[in-house]
Amino acid sequence: MNRQELISIFETFLRKHNYTRFDLKAVLFDMDGVLYDSMPAHAKSWKQTMDEIGINNSPEEFYLHEGRTGESTINILFQRELGRKASKEEIEKIYARKTELFTRYNEGKTIPGAKEVLELVKRKGLTPVLVTGSGQPSLIDKLNDNFPGIFSRDTMVTAFDVKKGKPHPEPFLMGLEKAGNLKPNQAIVIENAPLGTEAATKAGIFTIDVNTGPLSDEMLKKSGAQIVLHSMKELEENLPDLLEIARVVKIE
Numbered sequence: 001m002n003r004q005e006l007i008s009i010f011e012t013f014l015r016k017h018n019y020t021r022f023d024l025k026a027v028l029f030d031m032d033g034v035l036y037d038s039m040p041a042h043a044k045s046w047k048q049t050m051d052e053i054g055i056n057n058s059p060e061e062f063y064l065h066e067g068r069t070g071e072s073t074i075n076i077l078f079q080r081e082l083g084r085k086a087s088k089e090e091i092e093k094i095y096a097r098k099t100e101l102f103t104r105y106n107e108g109k110t111i112p113g114a115k116e117v118l119e120l121v122k123r124k125g126l127t128p129v130l131v132t133g134s135g136q137p138s139l140i141d142k143l144n145d146n147f148p149g150i151f152s153r154d155t156m157v158t159a160f161d162v163k164k165g166k167p168h169p170e171p172f173l174m175g176l177e178k179a180g181n182l183k184p185n186q187a188i189v190i191e192n193a194p195l196g197t198e199a200a201t202k203a204g205i206f207t208i209d210v211n212t213g214p215l216s217d218e219m220l221k222k223s224g225a226q227i228v229l230h231s232m233k234e235l236e237e238n239l240p241d242l243l244e245i246a247r248v249v250k251i252e
């Protein structure tokens with residue numbers, strides 16, 4: 001995309017949301033598939049868990065459900081394959097097995113370029129905020145190990161903070177609040193999944209997707225992504241220009 005096309009994407013977004021300009025203060029980052037290369041382990045664990053109890057599934061569908069709560073994902077498959085919701089006991093058992101397998105398969109690898117993007121955001125004077133549906137108890141320690149000095153408990157929205165997970169806008173609205181009671185035109189979102197993109201878009205925030213998984217770019221655009229890139233390295237290369245454009249575009 002050339003500069004003129006990018007300017008036009010930003011302007012169209014401002015018009016659509018009745019903003020006159022951006023006033024960027026924060027960048028809200030999704031975690032799985034954006035900062036950590038954890039989605040293949042999530043998909044593999046879900047698939048094996050469902051295979052074990054004889055629930056028909058496709059490996060790709062778990063990428064579509066990314067961001068949903070475990071309960072919601074289980075109920076979607078139960079409803080489709082068995083024509084009923086799962087019981088509370090079934091949900092607990094299935095989710096425990098999925099978590100057990102994920103712990104086994106997940107290697108904790110970060111996405112190449114993620115650290116550089118986070119550091120660049122900080123250098124530009126913007127606040128990086130984490131917005132994830134994940135509820136791992138030791139998340140802050142893990143983040144501090146991999147991305148030292150970037151996130152604190154005050155700049156994280158996790159499964160423990162929200163009542164409604166993605167695709168509801170609540171996690172991103174809470175992210176704006178934690179970033180200092182910001183308005184939607186004071187932040188941008190970095191996402192990789194359709195439901196997260198939908199949530200950010202419903203919150204009125206300009207969303208850049210980094211397509212690190214098997215889904216099509218088209219699917220992410222349909223969910224509301226303004227720009228779709230293909231790696232965090234590509235985002236790192238383009239972010240200075242994108243931030244500069246966001247600084248100068250105005251609707252008269």
Ligand code: MG
Binds near residue numbers: 030191196
């Ligand atoms: Mg994600």
